[in-house]
Amino acid sequence: MLKHQEHILAMPASTFHPEGEWAPLLGADVIIAQRAKLEADPSNRQLITYATVRCGDRYALYERLPAGNEAGLHGQLSIGWGWHTDLVDLVFDSDTGVLDLDATLARAARRKLEKELELLGKLEEELELLGDNRIDRIREVEWHIIFNANAVDAVHAGIPMDVVVATEAISTRDPAIRFLGFKSLQELAGLERLESWSQLLVDLLLARTAKV
Template sequence: MSFRTWNRSFRGMSKYAGEEVLVVPRSLFDELGAFEGIRTEGLDGAIARLLDPTSHFFMDRAAAEDDPTHKQLIPYCVIRCGTRVLNYTRGKSGGESRLHALRSVGVGGHINPVDTGGGKTGPDAYQAAVERELEEELRFDVPHTNRIIALLNDDTNPVGQVHLGVVHLIEIESDAIHSNEDALADLTFTELEELNGPMFDRLETWSQFCVRHLAEG
């Protein structure tokens, strides 16, 4: 169970209710080679460093949201069926109020200790957390594949300055997927060409980066 589901029972508490999130030092990001937008070069090595248990740790989210000396690791899962990409409108029950009402092609969120089997870290714990997150937010009626295709960074706004996206490409053969979360409203599959065209300006910034990357092949 992800923290977002657990948190619904505690709406009267503070905004993050003591949530802890997985972070890496900004200094490590700079050491790996700071960038803006999508990065695919040297991906395997960068991912290995980021997911090394000695590189990341859990930090209080309330502190992390205002601390640009750390980057919160965010699995950002793009789900593709042929030439169509899953997209949705971020509802008010989502954890990041600054992104509400924007359309997104990314499913996922913060990694919490509860997601990793009691606070374990490392590549295996991370991948297990991502799969649990997907299964909680969506109901898959078909098999799916899951692979990391890029890193994603945007330091031009307050949200991006404290987050680092790990872009996963989830590929399926049928669009038999349904939302299990109120935060994922108006779930639909749309042709990549349309997302990269008429709908582009309606997408959140991270989604724009991903759509442009996929459209460029």
């Protein structure tokens, strides 16, 4: 059986600035294709929601364990939960039928977080609550992540999502990661083994706070 038969969202690689600076995605072409084909197609980049979970000014940190599928990431630390954007995440304007990309990305981030994280020990079946801890807000930040260091990077675009929660009392259902608690940006900046996407976000967020 062919691996990665699911259909996911992507965009032409030309949509993205090569240096990773933000370019508006509104109105850009969206590609829907089988993931297995996109994995070998650098002319398109798969849209990966890369969600940081933040409580106040502290970010949830985890370690990737050998149980995970991405062998190249084992042992690395991350502040981002990343997933493909699936067809079940699509949101359309009810009047025009136009794809609402922002709402689609937010739905993808919420669905995967609610599947993999547990807040205060109880998952509500309704999508609005995780136990007694509410996801207060999900929004895109003003960057995308573009690297070309290897063949995997060359076919993905990270869309950072800022997910705000009301408490640090969370745990994970995923046996492939070890949750390490919440850390400030200053604490994160001093860590070794941060994966490349997380290191980029920490650097950008620190630069932003320095300007405030």
